[in-house]
Each structure stands twice: as C-alpha cells, then as structure tokens.
Amino acid sequence: MNRRDFAMLGPAAAxxxxxxxxxGGRKLKVVVVGAHPDDPxxxxxxxxxxxxxxxHTVSIVYFTRGEAGxxxxxxxxxxxxxxxxxxxxxxxxxxxxxFAGQIDxxxxxxxxxxxxFDKLMACEAPDVMFAHWPxxxxxxxxAASLAAYHAWLAMRRKPALYxxxxxxxxxxxxxxxxxxxxVDITAAAARxxxxxxxxxxxxxxSYYPAHEQLARSRGMEIxxxxxxxxxxxxxxxxxx
Numbered sequence: 230m231n232r233r234d235f236a237m238l239g240p241a242a243a244x245x246x247x248x249x250x251x252x253g254g255r256k257l258k259v260v261v262v263g264a265h266p267d268d269p270x271x272x273x274x275x276x277x278x279x280x281x282x283x284x285h286t287v288s289i290v291y292f293t294r295g296e297a298g299x300x301x302x303x304x305x306x307x308x309x310x311x312x313x314x315x316x317x318x319x320x321x322x323x324x325x326x327x328f329a330g331q332i333d334x335x336x337x338x339x340x341x342x343x344x345x346f347d348k349l350m351a352c353e354a355p356d357v358m359f360a361h362w363p364x365x366x367x368x369x370x371x372a373a374s375l376a377a378y379h380a381w382l383a384m385r386r387k388p389a390l391y392x393x394x395x396x397x398x399x400x401x402x403x404x405x406x407x408x409x410x411x412v413d414i415t416a417a418a419a420r421x422x423x424x425x426x427x428x429x430x431x432x433x434x435s436y437y438p439a440h441e442q443l444a445r446s447r448g449m450e451i452x453x454x455x456x457x458x459x460x461x462x463x464x465x466x467x468x469x
Contacts, residue, residue, distance in 0.1 A: 243410045244276070244459075245357050245389050246285055259287045260355035260388075261324075262377040264369040265295045265333060266315040267428040271440055272393035273359050274322065274421035275414025275457050280357075281323035282417065288353055290327045291315060292373040297334035299430050304332070310430050317427040321420060327353070329376075336372035343379045350380035355388045362392040362460060364404040370395065378462065390462035396443055408458035411447055415454040418444065 246257045259280050263269035269277065269289045280287050295311035296304035312328070319326040329349060331337065350358075360377035361370045374392070381390050391410065394403040414421065425440065426433045447456035 244391075244412060247276075247279055247283060247412070257285045257356040258354060259285055259357045260290055260350065260353050260359070261287065262290045262292065262358065262360040262373055264292045264336070264361060264367065264373040265298060266291050266311045266318070267295075267425065267431055267433075268361070268370070268373075268395055269359070269393075270318055270322075270421065270424040270428070272361070272395050273457050273459070274424045275417040275444070275455065276359070276412055276459075277322045277324055278417035278420040278424075279412070279414065287322070287324040288327050288355075289315070289319065289322075289324050290329055290349070290353070292329045292336060292376070293331045293333040293369065294328055295333050297332075307333075307430070311428070314428045314430060318424045321424045321427060331369075331372070333369065336369045338372050338375055343376060346376040347380045347383045350377070351384065358388045358390045359393055359459070360390070362394055362403045362406050364406075365395070366402045366404065367395075370402060381462065391459040392462060393457065393459055394443075396439055406458075406460065408447075408460050410459040410461060411451045411456045412459070413448070413451065413453040413455070414444065414457050415448070418455045 261269040261273060261277060277287050294308035296308045298311060299307040315326045329346060358377060358381060361374040363371055363374040365371050381387060394406045396402060425437055444455040447458045448454050
C-alpha cells in the first residue's frame with residue numbers, strides 16, 4: 230500500500246480508533262512516550278488531541294522532567310517548572326501526565342532501567358503506543374525509544390506501536406525517518422499549538438514555526454492542511 234492509497238482510504242484509516250471520530254467502537258488506552266516535556270506534543274500532539282476528542286484515554290509518559298532544560302535553573306527548579314507545564318498540557322489535550330523518573334541529559338539504558346519501565350508500561354496496559362523514532366541526534370530520545378520498544382517486546386498482548394518524528398528550528402533531530410502512515414490533524418492543530426506554547430520555559434515561539442512547517446509538509450502528502458506522520462514498528466502488532 231503506497232501513500233496515495235492511504236490518502237484514498239482516509240488520512241486516519243490506518244490508526245486504530247480514529248477511522249471515525251464519532252464512532253461507537255471500543256474505547257482504547259493510548260500511551261505516548263517522550264523523552265522530555267514537549268517532545269510528545271511536538272511529535273504527535275495532534276493525534277493525542279484526536280484520540281481524546283474521540284473519547285479514548287491517553288497517558289503522556291515523560292521519560293524525564295526536563296531537569297536540564299532551563300538555563301540558569303537548578304535541576305530541581307527546572308523539573309518543578311516543566312512538570313507544571315506538562316500538567317497544563319494534559320488539561321489542554323485531555324490527557325494524563327505520567328513521569329518515568331529518569332533524568333534529563335543523564336538517561337540510562339540498562340537491565341534495571343528496562344525492568345523499571347517495563348513495569349510502568351505494564352500498569353498502563355496500552356492498546357496503542359507511540360514513541361520516538363530510535364535514530365535520533367538526542368541521546369535521551371534514543372533512550373526513551375529503546376525503553377518503549379523493550380517494554381513492548383515484554384508485553385504478552387502487544388499493542389499497536391508507532392514511532393513519531395521530532396525536529397527543531399535548526400533542523401531535524403529524528404534521522405532517516407520513513408513514515409507510511411499520515412494522519413490529518415487539521416481540526417486539532419489549534420490544540421497542538423496551545424499544548425506546545427504551554428511549555429513557556431522552552432521559548433516555543435522560537436521553534437513552533439518549524440513544527441508548523443513540518444505539519445504543512447506532511448499534510449501535502451495526503452492533500453490536507455496539517456498532518457502528522459508515523460512509522461509502524463510492526464504491522465502485525467495490530468491486535469485490537
């Protein structure tokens with residue numbers, strides 16, 4: 230199936246639970262894993278808004294609290310500010326914020342950390358998961374992606390797993406991303422923008438235009454105004 234086929238089927242036809250926003254199907258549990266507060270919002274804030282708008286439950290799992298993300302602030306000060314911002318985002322998107330307990334700039338990938346994250350994800354029990362694409366210039370993004378994938382492998386009933394892309398105003402952090410699923414987020418674009426701007430400590434005005442440009446570019450691929458793109462980890466993971 231090529232990109233034109235996806236467009237003809239409908240821009241959300243390939244994502245579970247979004248083919249009909251007003252549908253009466255089973256409500257799903259969706260988990261989005263991002264390394265720092267603002268990563269999930271940038272990568273798939275539109276899809277999060279669409280899922281919650283369709284009545285599904287979404288948990289945004291932040292791998293860290295963004296402890297190293299505010300110049301001039303201690304880790305504790307930055308964590309408090311960014312945790313509060315994540316709480317505001319959760320209200321905007323209708324989601325729940327969850328924190329995995331790793332440290333910004335010092336994330337770890339080892340047996341103990343995997344076991345810790347596996348347990349967290351088992352408690353979340355998602356039907357659908359989203360995570361960073363594993364090839365990325367930011368080590369925290371890679372660590373969060375690997376942890377999410379390891380947790381997925383450990384699950385007996387595997388949810389559908391999709392990877393999202395992240396970019397900055399200076400260029401892409403996600404590398405060699407090859408999406409095959411494109412979702413129209415035009416109706417959710419305002420909520421995505423509000424969620425990104427809720428991260429005031431990160432100077433969103435400096436990087437939001439790059440995300441809007443990317444959304445417009447992805448939208449052109451399926452003939453809509455704004456879209457987000459995803460790569461399925463394993464098509465046969467669609468067990469719902």
